[in-house]
Amino acid sequence: MSVPRQRFLQDFLFAGLVRVTSVLIGLLILGMFIQMVLIVRPLFEQPSAVARGSSAGLATHQTESGLQVLDDTGVQLAVTVSTPITLPKRNLQLSLASGPEGISIISESSSATVGTSSRRRLAMPGDLDALSLVTTDEAEQQLLLIFNSGAYRLIKIYADGRLQSGVSGSLPPHRSVLSVPGRQSWILVTEDTLEQVHLRFAQGRGELVPLRTLAIGQGLRHVSQVSPSRRLLVTTRSGSTQLWQLGRPEPATLDMLGSDSTSANWLSPVRFRVHYESVPARDYELRDGVTGVSAARLFLPVQHEGYQEPGYYWQPVAASDGFEAKLSLVPLLIGTLKAALVGLVFAIPVAVGAAVFVGYYLPSRRREQIKPFIELIASFPTVVVAGLVGLWLAPRLTDSLPEILGAVLIIPLAMMAVFGILHRLPRASGRIGSVKIRPLVLLPALVLVLSAGAVFGHWAEQWIFQGSLLMWLPTHGIPVQQLNSLLVGFVLGFAIFPVIFSLAEEAIYEVPAIGATGSIALGATPWRSFQDVVLPVAAPGIVSAVMLGFGRGVGETMIFLLLSGNAPGSDWSLFSGLRSLSATLAIELPEAAVGGQHFQILFLGALLLFILTFVINTCAQLLRQRVIGKGRVRR
Amino acid sequence: MDHREALIAASNNRANLNYVAPGIEVQGLSLTYPDEPNALIDINLSIPGGEVTAVIGPSGCGKSTLLRCFNRMNDMLEGCQYSGSITLGDLNILDPMTDVTLLRRRVGMVFQQPNPFPMSIYDNVAYGPRIGGLRRRRDLDEVVENALRLAALWDEVKGQLGKNATVLSLGQQQRLVIARAIAVQPEVLLMDEPASSLDPISTLRIEELIYELKQSYTIVIVTHNMQQAARVSDRTAFLNQGQVVEYDATDKIFTNPSQRATEDYITGRYG
Amino acid sequence: MTNPDMFDYPDLNSARIRDEKINTLMTAATGAATLLAVVSVVAFLGFIVLLGGAWLAEEQALSATVGQQHSSNFELLLFGGRELASSGGVLPAIVGTVVLTLLMAVIVAPLGIVVALYLTEYSGGGWPTQLLRIGVQNLAAIPSIIYGVFGLAFFVYVIGGRIDELFYASNLPTPTFGTPGLLWASLTLALLTLPTVIVATEEGLLRIPSSLREGSRALGATRVETIFRVVLPAAAPSILTGIILAVARAAGEVAPLMLVGVVRYAPTLPVSIEAPFLQLEQKFMHLGFYVYDLTMHAPGSEGRVGIVAAASLLLVSVIVSLNIVALLLRVRLRRTYVQSGV
Structure with missing residues (x-):
C-alpha cells in the first residue's frame, strides 16, 4: 500500500508547489506597486525629529541666543571686515576698510603663475558698522553689500580686479541677514518676520528683489543658520520650534521639542541642538529620509532663486554645493506625453488604415502572409531603431527636412491615387471587395512619387520659406534643435504602430463576416458595410488598441534616450528637444543616493509612469472585454 | 415619380396587378476556385418567376455556391472564375460590366444564420432603402411597416422598433432579415438554408412566410431538409458534385425521380 | 413588365455613386497604409542589412590607421580595437x-x-x-x-x-x-x-x-x-x-x-x-x-x-x-x- 500513498503525496506536494509559486508571483506583482509607494511615501510626510540625548554640560551655551550675522558658510562674519574675502574662482581677494569717504573696497589680484599682484580700490559712501552682509554671488562677479537700513549695493568685479559700482536699491530694514547656500538668495531677519530676497539678472543687470516672506506667525526669538539642505529652525517667542524648508510655503512645527525652547542650531544637515529655559540643551535628529516635498513643488510653477518668474524646472542634482534643487515633474510629464502624442499622430493613420485593409478587405490567405510580416517590427529592439536613426537618419533629416516632409506629405495622396486606379481595374473584370497587390507595379510608382514629393518640398522651401526652412523657423520664434520632438515622435510612431495595427486588426477581423456579407447582399459597397456593420462592433477594440499603443509609447525608453536630446523643457513646441520620465529614470537612478530625496522623487516618477500605463491598460482591457461580450451576444 | 412612389407602386403592383417576378435562366454555368477546380460544372436551369425552387443535395455539392452566383456574392472569394451565363429578365448577371450593387438590390439574400446588424430593428429594415437614397422619415416609416407586415413580424415588434435587433429570438431575427431583404423590393429572394438554425415552430413560420411571399417574388431556396423542400417548393433541383443530376417539379422528384442517384439521396441512402 | 422601374431614380443613383466613390477612396487609403507599413518594414530591414553588411565587407576600414592587425572588419567587430569605444570588441x-x-x-x-x-x-x-x-x-x-x-x-x-x-x-x-x-x-x-x-x-x-x-x-x-x-x-x-x-x-x-x-x-x-x-x-x-x-x-x-x-x-x-x-x-x-x- 506504500505505492499509492507515495503517489498521493507526490500529487499533493506538486499541487502545493504550484499554488505557493503562483501566490508568490501574485505577491511579487503586488509588491512592485507597494514597494514604490513605500519608497515614495516619505516625500510627503511631515518632517519630525527624534531625540539623540541631552548635553547637560552645555547648558551655558544658552548665550548663543540672539540674532547673528553669518557668511555663506555659516561662520560668523565680523562686521568690521578686516579679514579679506577670497574669491577662488576669480583669483582675487577683497577687503573692506573704513575710509574718509565712507567705505573703501580694495581688490587684490594675485596671479600665481606670474607672481605679480595688483591692487584696485573703490570708495563709496556708507558706514562699515551699519553693514549687515558682505558677500559675492555664486559666480563671484558681483559683490553685494547690504546695510541694516535696508539699502543695498551691487558692485561689479572685473577679471583684472577692477571694481565698478552698480545697481543700488532698498530692502526692508532688518536686524541681520542669513545667507542661503548657493549665494543666490538671502534672508533678512526683521523684528518678527523673515524676508527672502534673491539676486535676479535682467538684461545682464542684477538686482535684489523679494522672493517670499516666511510668515512666522508668532514673534521671532531666534533663527538658526540655513542648513545645506536649505532648512532653517525658527524659535518663536512662545517657545515652540518651527522647521522651514525653503520653497515650502508652510513650516513644520516640531511639537516633540517642547514649548520652552530658546534657540535651535544645526550641528549637521540632519542633527540640531535645542536650548531650553529650564532644562539642559538637547540634541535631536530629523527622521531618516523624510524630506517633506510638497505636491505643489512637484506639479505647480515654482519661483526659483535667481529666476525671472515662476516656472517648471527639473534640475534635481546640485551643479555646485548648496544649489537649489529644482524638482518639478511637469517637464518630464510634458516631454513624455508630447512625444507619445506625436507618435500617435504618425502611427494611427498607418496602423488603423492597414488594420482595416488587412482585417477587412484582404482575403484570409493574404492576411496570413502580411500580418506576421508587419508584426515583425514589434520585435525589433528599439535601441537598434533609435541608434541607426540617431546616427544616420537624424543628420540627413535636418539637412533635407523640406524634401522629406514633401515626400511624406505626398505619399498618402499619391498612394490613394494609385490604389484608386488599381481598384478600378479589377472591377472591370468582375471583382469587387478583393484587391490584388501588385508590388512590381507599385514600387516604381512609389519611387516616382517620392521623388516628385522631394522636388515639391524643395520648391516649397524656396517659395514659402525663403530658401531654408531651418533658417525660417527660428526667425519666426520657433527654435529648432536637431534632436527634436518631431523626430522622437516619428520614430516612436514607427515603434508603436505594429502594436496598434496588430490589436486593431484583430478587433476588426474578429467581427463575424456574416454581418458585412448581409449588408453587401443588400447592395451596399464594402466600405459602407464596414462603416455600418463592422465598425460599430470593432470600434471599442480599435480605440483600445490605440490606447495600448499610447501606453507603449509613454513607457518606451531607448528611443527617448537616444533621440530626444534629454533636455527637460516644459513647452509643447515640436521643434525643441524633450526629456521623458523613462529616460530620466534610466539616466539618473543609477547615480542617485539610495534613500535620498532625489532617489525618492525618481521613484515617484516611476510610480507615475506605472500608474499612467496601468490606468491606460486597464481601460483598454475593459473596452476589449466589451467587444468580446458583444461578440458573444451576437453568436 | 420619386423613390417613395416607386416603392409604393412596386408593392401595389405586386399586391393588385397580376405582377409576376422574372425568372432566372442559367446556361452552361461552370465555376472554379483555386482550391476546387470543379465547384460547378455546366449547370443548365430554367427557374420560373413567381415560384419557389428548391436546391437540394449532399453537403459540399455546390448548392450554396450556385445560389451565390445569382447575386455574385462569389466575387468576394479570391480566385473565383465563371463561365456560362445567368440572365435575370433582360440582365446578364455574370457580365463583368454588370453593376453588382444594382444587381444585389434586385436579388435579395437570406443567410443560414440570422445576421441582423448591430442596430435597432427599425434601422435594420430601413438599411436597404437608406443606402438607396431614401431619407424622408415618413417614407421610411411606411417602407419599414410594409416590410415587417409582409414578413409577419409587425405585430410582434411594432412597440419596440427602437430596440437593438440582437434582443429578438433567433426565429424573429430570421424574419427580420427577410423583412430587411424585401424592404428594397427585390425581384428574386435567395434563401440559403434559412431555417437550419431555428427550432421547429420558427421553421414552420418561415415556411408559411415563403408560401405567402412566392406570389410577388421568385424564390430560390437551398435546403438540406428534404421534407422542407417537399413542403415549400414548386420545383426542385438535385445537385451532386457540382452537377445538376435532376431538375423537375417537386412532386415528380419526390414521388417518381427519374435518376437512381436522386432516389438514393431522397430516401436517405447517402448524404 | 419585368422590372418594377425602381432603379432609374436620380436620388438612388446619386447615393450609389457617392458610396462607390467613398468605397474606392477608402480602399485606396487603407491599401496605401498597408503598403506603407510593409515598405517601412522592408526598408528598415534592408537598411540594416545593407549598411551593416557593407561595413563588414569593407577591408581594414579603421584598423589600418592604427596599425592593428585584423583581417576584416568582422574580426574588428568581434575582438575590438582601440578605435572602438569599448576596447573589448x-x-x-x-x-x-x-x-x-x-x-x-x-x-x-x-x-x-x-x-x-x-x-x-x-x-x-x-x-x-x-x-x-x-x-x-x-x-x-x-x-x-x-x-x-x-x-x-x-x-x-x-x-x-x-x-x-x-x-x-x-x-x-x-x-x-x-x-x-x-x-x-x-x-x-x-x-x-x-x-x-x-x-x-x-x-x-x-x-x-x-x-x-x-x-x-x-x-x-x-x-x-x-x-x-x-x-x-x-x-x-x-x-x-x-x-x-x-x-x-x-x-x-x-x-x-x-x-x-x-x-x-x-x-x-x-x-x-x-x-x-x-x-x-x-x-x-x-x-x-x-x-x-x-x-x-x-x-x-x-x-x-x-x-x-x-x-x-x-x-x-x-x-x-x-x-x-x-x-x-x-x-x-x-x-x-x-x-x-x-
Missing part, C-alpha cells in the same frame, strides 16, 4: 547577452509554466485567480524601465543587501550582491518576460481537450501524473514557442538592464571554464547596450554608423530568426490541431 557583449538570456530562460520557464498550470489546471476560477490573471495581463503592459526600477530597488537593494549582510559581511561596505549584477538582471528580465511565457503556455494548455485529461484520470493516474505524462508533453510546442518569444524579447531589452547591471566594459566574462563557472554577481556587457553606447558616446562619427549597423545586424538577425521560428512553430501547431479536429 563585441564578443564579450555577445557572451554577456547569451549568458543573460539563457539564465533568464532557465528562471522564467518553470515559473511561467507553473503559473499557467495553476491558472488552467488548479485554480477554481475564484477571485484570487481573476486577480492573478489581471496582474499578469497588466504586467505585460508595464514599461520595461519600470522593471529595471523595481529590480534595482527590490532585487539589488533589498534582497542583494540582505544577502551581503548575511553571507558577505566581511566585504562590507563594498557590496557583493548588493550592487547591480548578472543575477539581478536575469531575474528582472524573467519578470519582464513572465507574461509572454504564461500566455503562450496557457494557450497551449487550453487547446488540449479535457477528454485527454479525463482519459488519463480514468485510468487511475493522479493529477500530477496526468500533468507530466499527458498535459505537458501535449503542450510542449506552445511552451517552447512562449520561451522562444521570451528570449527574443529579452535579447532586445536594454532599458531595464541599464539599472540592474549592464556596463560599457567588463574586464572579465561572467562565465569561465573553471569553478564556479558562472559569476552571478558580476556586471556584464550586452549587445543592445553596446549599440546604445556606441551611438551615444563613441568618438568620431565616421565609421560609427557602420559598426553600429553591423552590431545591430547581429542582434536583429538573432531576434528576427527567433521570432520566425516561433511563428513557424505556431503555424504548425495550429495546423496539427485543425487536422485533428480539435
Whole structure:
C-alpha cells in the first residue's frame, strides 16, 4: 500500500508547489506597486525629529541666543571686515576698510603663475558698522553689500580686479541677514518676520528683489543658520520650534521639542541642538529620509532663486554645493506625453488604415502572409531603431527636412491615387471587395512619387520659406534643435504602430463576416458595410488598441534616450528637444543616493509612469472585454 | 415619380396587378476556385418567376455556391472564375460590366444564420432603402411597416422598433432579415438554408412566410431538409458534385425521380 | 413588365455613386497604409542589412590607421580595437547577452509554466485567480524601465543587501550582491518576460481537450501524473514557442538592464571554464547596450554608423530568426490541431 500513498503525496506536494509559486508571483506583482509607494511615501510626510540625548554640560551655551550675522558658510562674519574675502574662482581677494569717504573696497589680484599682484580700490559712501552682509554671488562677479537700513549695493568685479559700482536699491530694514547656500538668495531677519530676497539678472543687470516672506506667525526669538539642505529652525517667542524648508510655503512645527525652547542650531544637515529655559540643551535628529516635498513643488510653477518668474524646472542634482534643487515633474510629464502624442499622430493613420485593409478587405490567405510580416517590427529592439536613426537618419533629416516632409506629405495622396486606379481595374473584370497587390507595379510608382514629393518640398522651401526652412523657423520664434520632438515622435510612431495595427486588426477581423456579407447582399459597397456593420462592433477594440499603443509609447525608453536630446523643457513646441520620465529614470537612478530625496522623487516618477500605463491598460482591457461580450451576444 | 412612389407602386403592383417576378435562366454555368477546380460544372436551369425552387443535395455539392452566383456574392472569394451565363429578365448577371450593387438590390439574400446588424430593428429594415437614397422619415416609416407586415413580424415588434435587433429570438431575427431583404423590393429572394438554425415552430413560420411571399417574388431556396423542400417548393433541383443530376417539379422528384442517384439521396441512402 | 422601374431614380443613383466613390477612396487609403507599413518594414530591414553588411565587407576600414592587425572588419567587430569605444570588441557583449538570456530562460520557464498550470489546471476560477490573471495581463503592459526600477530597488537593494549582510559581511561596505549584477538582471528580465511565457503556455494548455485529461484520470493516474505524462508533453510546442518569444524579447531589452547591471566594459566574462563557472554577481556587457553606447558616446562619427549597423545586424538577425521560428512553430501547431479536429 506504500505505492499509492507515495503517489498521493507526490500529487499533493506538486499541487502545493504550484499554488505557493503562483501566490508568490501574485505577491511579487503586488509588491512592485507597494514597494514604490513605500519608497515614495516619505516625500510627503511631515518632517519630525527624534531625540539623540541631552548635553547637560552645555547648558551655558544658552548665550548663543540672539540674532547673528553669518557668511555663506555659516561662520560668523565680523562686521568690521578686516579679514579679506577670497574669491577662488576669480583669483582675487577683497577687503573692506573704513575710509574718509565712507567705505573703501580694495581688490587684490594675485596671479600665481606670474607672481605679480595688483591692487584696485573703490570708495563709496556708507558706514562699515551699519553693514549687515558682505558677500559675492555664486559666480563671484558681483559683490553685494547690504546695510541694516535696508539699502543695498551691487558692485561689479572685473577679471583684472577692477571694481565698478552698480545697481543700488532698498530692502526692508532688518536686524541681520542669513545667507542661503548657493549665494543666490538671502534672508533678512526683521523684528518678527523673515524676508527672502534673491539676486535676479535682467538684461545682464542684477538686482535684489523679494522672493517670499516666511510668515512666522508668532514673534521671532531666534533663527538658526540655513542648513545645506536649505532648512532653517525658527524659535518663536512662545517657545515652540518651527522647521522651514525653503520653497515650502508652510513650516513644520516640531511639537516633540517642547514649548520652552530658546534657540535651535544645526550641528549637521540632519542633527540640531535645542536650548531650553529650564532644562539642559538637547540634541535631536530629523527622521531618516523624510524630506517633506510638497505636491505643489512637484506639479505647480515654482519661483526659483535667481529666476525671472515662476516656472517648471527639473534640475534635481546640485551643479555646485548648496544649489537649489529644482524638482518639478511637469517637464518630464510634458516631454513624455508630447512625444507619445506625436507618435500617435504618425502611427494611427498607418496602423488603423492597414488594420482595416488587412482585417477587412484582404482575403484570409493574404492576411496570413502580411500580418506576421508587419508584426515583425514589434520585435525589433528599439535601441537598434533609435541608434541607426540617431546616427544616420537624424543628420540627413535636418539637412533635407523640406524634401522629406514633401515626400511624406505626398505619399498618402499619391498612394490613394494609385490604389484608386488599381481598384478600378479589377472591377472591370468582375471583382469587387478583393484587391490584388501588385508590388512590381507599385514600387516604381512609389519611387516616382517620392521623388516628385522631394522636388515639391524643395520648391516649397524656396517659395514659402525663403530658401531654408531651418533658417525660417527660428526667425519666426520657433527654435529648432536637431534632436527634436518631431523626430522622437516619428520614430516612436514607427515603434508603436505594429502594436496598434496588430490589436486593431484583430478587433476588426474578429467581427463575424456574416454581418458585412448581409449588408453587401443588400447592395451596399464594402466600405459602407464596414462603416455600418463592422465598425460599430470593432470600434471599442480599435480605440483600445490605440490606447495600448499610447501606453507603449509613454513607457518606451531607448528611443527617448537616444533621440530626444534629454533636455527637460516644459513647452509643447515640436521643434525643441524633450526629456521623458523613462529616460530620466534610466539616466539618473543609477547615480542617485539610495534613500535620498532625489532617489525618492525618481521613484515617484516611476510610480507615475506605472500608474499612467496601468490606468491606460486597464481601460483598454475593459473596452476589449466589451467587444468580446458583444461578440458573444451576437453568436 | 420619386423613390417613395416607386416603392409604393412596386408593392401595389405586386399586391393588385397580376405582377409576376422574372425568372432566372442559367446556361452552361461552370465555376472554379483555386482550391476546387470543379465547384460547378455546366449547370443548365430554367427557374420560373413567381415560384419557389428548391436546391437540394449532399453537403459540399455546390448548392450554396450556385445560389451565390445569382447575386455574385462569389466575387468576394479570391480566385473565383465563371463561365456560362445567368440572365435575370433582360440582365446578364455574370457580365463583368454588370453593376453588382444594382444587381444585389434586385436579388435579395437570406443567410443560414440570422445576421441582423448591430442596430435597432427599425434601422435594420430601413438599411436597404437608406443606402438607396431614401431619407424622408415618413417614407421610411411606411417602407419599414410594409416590410415587417409582409414578413409577419409587425405585430410582434411594432412597440419596440427602437430596440437593438440582437434582443429578438433567433426565429424573429430570421424574419427580420427577410423583412430587411424585401424592404428594397427585390425581384428574386435567395434563401440559403434559412431555417437550419431555428427550432421547429420558427421553421414552420418561415415556411408559411415563403408560401405567402412566392406570389410577388421568385424564390430560390437551398435546403438540406428534404421534407422542407417537399413542403415549400414548386420545383426542385438535385445537385451532386457540382452537377445538376435532376431538375423537375417537386412532386415528380419526390414521388417518381427519374435518376437512381436522386432516389438514393431522397430516401436517405447517402448524404 | 419585368422590372418594377425602381432603379432609374436620380436620388438612388446619386447615393450609389457617392458610396462607390467613398468605397474606392477608402480602399485606396487603407491599401496605401498597408503598403506603407510593409515598405517601412522592408526598408528598415534592408537598411540594416545593407549598411551593416557593407561595413563588414569593407577591408581594414579603421584598423589600418592604427596599425592593428585584423583581417576584416568582422574580426574588428568581434575582438575590438582601440578605435572602438569599448576596447573589448563585441564578443564579450555577445557572451554577456547569451549568458543573460539563457539564465533568464532557465528562471522564467518553470515559473511561467507553473503559473499557467495553476491558472488552467488548479485554480477554481475564484477571485484570487481573476486577480492573478489581471496582474499578469497588466504586467505585460508595464514599461520595461519600470522593471529595471523595481529590480534595482527590490532585487539589488533589498534582497542583494540582505544577502551581503548575511553571507558577505566581511566585504562590507563594498557590496557583493548588493550592487547591480548578472543575477539581478536575469531575474528582472524573467519578470519582464513572465507574461509572454504564461500566455503562450496557457494557450497551449487550453487547446488540449479535457477528454485527454479525463482519459488519463480514468485510468487511475493522479493529477500530477496526468500533468507530466499527458498535459505537458501535449503542450510542449506552445511552451517552447512562449520561451522562444521570451528570449527574443529579452535579447532586445536594454532599458531595464541599464539599472540592474549592464556596463560599457567588463574586464572579465561572467562565465569561465573553471569553478564556479558562472559569476552571478558580476556586471556584464550586452549587445543592445553596446549599440546604445556606441551611438551615444563613441568618438568620431565616421565609421560609427557602420559598426553600429553591423552590431545591430547581429542582434536583429538573432531576434528576427527567433521570432520566425516561433511563428513557424505556431503555424504548425495550429495546423496539427485543425487536422485533428480539435
